[in-house]
Amino acid sequence: MRIVQTFTVPMSLCFLEGQAKFWQENGHELHVLTAASDKLIEFGHKHNVPIQAIPFQRGRTTFWQDLKSLYQLVHYFRKYKPDIVHGNTPKAAFLTMIAAKVASVPIRIYEMHGLPLETAGFLGKIVWRFLEKISCFCATHVIAVSTSLRQSALKHKLVAPKKISVMHHGSCNGIDSEHILNPEKSNFETVESIKQELKLIKEQPVVGFVGRLCLEKGIQELYDAWQLVKPIQSNAKLLLVGGEDEREKPPEELLKAFDNDPTILRIGQRQNMADYYALMDFLVLPSYREGLGNVVLEAAAMGKPAIVSDVTGLKDAVVANQTGIFCQRQSAEDLANKILYYLQNPTIRYQHGYEARKRVQVYFQPEDIWQGKKALYLDLARATKSVTLRNVSPILQTAD
Numbered sequence: 001m002r003i004v005q006t007f008t009v010p011m012s013l014c015f016l017e018g019q020a021k022f023w024q025e026n027g028h029e030l031h032v033l034t035a036a037s038d039k040l041i042e043f044g045h046k047h048n049v050p051i052q053a054i055p056f057q058r059g060r061t062t063f064w065q066d067l068k069s070l071y072q073l074v075h076y077f078r079k080y081k082p083d084i085v086h087g088n089t090p091k092a093a094f095l096t097m098i099a100a101k102v103a104s105v106p107i108r109i110y111e112m113h114g115l116p117l118e119t120a121g122f123l124g125k126i127v128w129r130f131l132e133k134i135s136c137f138c139a140t141h142v143i144a145v146s147t148s149l150r151q152s153a154l155k156h157k158l159v160a161p162k163k164i165s166v167m168h169h170g171s172c173n174g175i176d177s178e179h180i181l182n183p184e185k186s187n188f189e190t191v192e193s194i195k196q197e198l199k200l201i202k203e204q205p206v207v208g209f210v211g212r213l214c215l216e217k218g219i220q221e222l223y224d225a226w227q228l229v230k231p232i233q234s235n236a237k238l239l240l241v242g243g244e245d246e247r248e249k250p251p252e253e254l255l256k257a258f259d260n261d262p263t264i265l266r267i268g269q270r271q272n273m274a275d276y277y278a279l280m281d282f283l284v285l286p287s288y289r290e291g292l293g294n295v296v297l298e299a300a301a302m303g304k305p306a307i308v309s310d311v312t313g314l315k316d317a318v319v320a321n322q323t324g325i326f327c328q329r330q331s332a333e334d335l336a337n338k339i340l341y342y343l344q345n346p347t348i349r350y351q352h353g354y355e356a357r358k359r360v361q362v363y364f365q366p367e368d369i370w371q372g373k374k375a376l377y378l379d380l381a382r383a384t385k386s387v388t389l390r391n392v393s394p395i396l397q398t399a400d
Contacts, residue, residue, distance in 0.1 A: 001029070001084060002028070002031070002081070002083050002084070003031065003082060003084045003377070004086065005030065005032050005033070006054070006092045006093070006096045007032075007056075007089050008089040009034060009035050009058060010034045010035065010037040010039035012088065013032070013039065013043050015088060015173050018173070018370075020048075021047065024048075024049075029050075030047075031049065032051050032052075033051070033076065033096075034051075034054065035055060035057065037053075052076055054069050054072050054092075055068055055069050055072070057091070058091055058246075058247060066091075070095050070099050073099035073100075073103075074099045074102050074103050077100055077105055083105075083381065084105070084106075084380075084381075085100040085105045085107070085108050085109070087100075087108075087109070087110050087111065087139075088111045093111070093112075094134065094135050097110050097138035097139050100138070106140075106384055107380045107384070108139045108141075109139060109140070109141050109376075109380075110135045110138075110139035110143070111145070112132075112142055112149060114145075114149065115149065115152055117129050117132065118152065118312060132153075132156075141163060141376065142163055142164040143164070143165060143166070143167060143172075143373075144164055145170055145172045145291045145292045146166065146290075146313050146315075146316040148312045148313060148315040148316050149291055149292070149312055150165070151312075165376065167372035168369055169316075169363040170292055170364070171294070171364050171369055172291075172292075172369070173369055174364050174366030174367070174369040175297045175301050175364045176366055177357065177360050177365070181273075181274050181298055181301035181302050182274075183302050185274075186278045190275050194275055195279065198239070198267070200279070204235055205281050206236070206238075207236060207281065207282060207284055208279070208282070208304075209238070209284050210241045210276075210283065210285075210299070211241075211285065213242055213243065213245060213266075214244075214247075214250055216287065217286075217287045218286030218309060220250075220332075221330055221332045222238075222335065223254060223264075224336075225332040225336035226263070226264065228333065229336050229340055229343070232340060233340065237265055238263060238265065239267070239276070239279065239280065240264065240265065273298060277299050277302035278302060280299065281343075281346075281349060282306060282349055282352075284307045284308075284335070285308045286307075286308070286327060286335050287308070287313075288311060288330065289311050290312065290313030290317070291313050292314075293313050293316075296308060296317040297360055297364055299356075300324075300356035301357055303353040305349060305353045306324040306356070307324060307327055307335070307339060308324060308326060308327070310326040310327070319355075319359065321352075322359075323352055324352055324356060325338055325341070325342070
């Protein structure tokens, strides 16, 4: 089969890590389309897959820009006649599903990585709901990256229950807990070098945050909570890893407050995240919504538990009081209490981290996710004209 996967921006190609080889070994031809970038070219060369730059733009764009992208997609699909088109991330998926339907691609899969409408304002909810409805309508099947995301999509009546499934236990690509995120393979010298660079002293507690710096990630609540924590745990440090969100820039005064606090380290985006997870005692993600919360599972693979909001996506990333703990959404006081609980109870924290890694090893292996997608592809190929799943492998979850 010829499979075309689309993403809005090349940074999302991490969601395909390992998959190109898997599809090639199983006799399928993978094409990858994103906005133009050296990363896209590098991906094509590295994995020996056909690529094509489409002028996708995240966030608000002009009607004519989107129309240009739509035209190029229709042209590409008519030229290469793929058996399956698989759209990822909101903008690319929306235009891809429309173009694939216009081009009469028989199997059109929309992979839902999150629902912006959950945190949008009144008008935003209307617009996002319309866009999601169009994407789901044009798709012959929808994949949700977590069970709670699937439930949210059904709650908002975006798609019929039989048309949306979750691969295995969730995730778009799984977590490589053997080769990449494995604490036993951490380079001690590299980690110590980073500690020296950040001026961390021996045995100093480090609370980590990884993600885009934007308000819906809960960074205001995190800052406010930290102001309650540091008078009690004055030797602890808060480590922020991640760049500013270009679409939803955080208030400048909040960023200055982070930078002016000597107990907070804001270091921007980093590569080789395993080294930075190794520095942390635990992760904190007080987000308002997620698709799943990949950084929580990445930290878990490194044996680090997490404190997360009890919201869509994150509900699937943590088992309460076993691999992490939940905090109330948008409550700085509750978040501070949970941070202090972990800081003051290292034995519980270590046990949760141990269980977190075991859970990732059992439930979120990449091969299981890939096999789930392969089973879905083959089933839809057999059905062709059906939008429901029949005789599907148990590796797919569709239960409400």
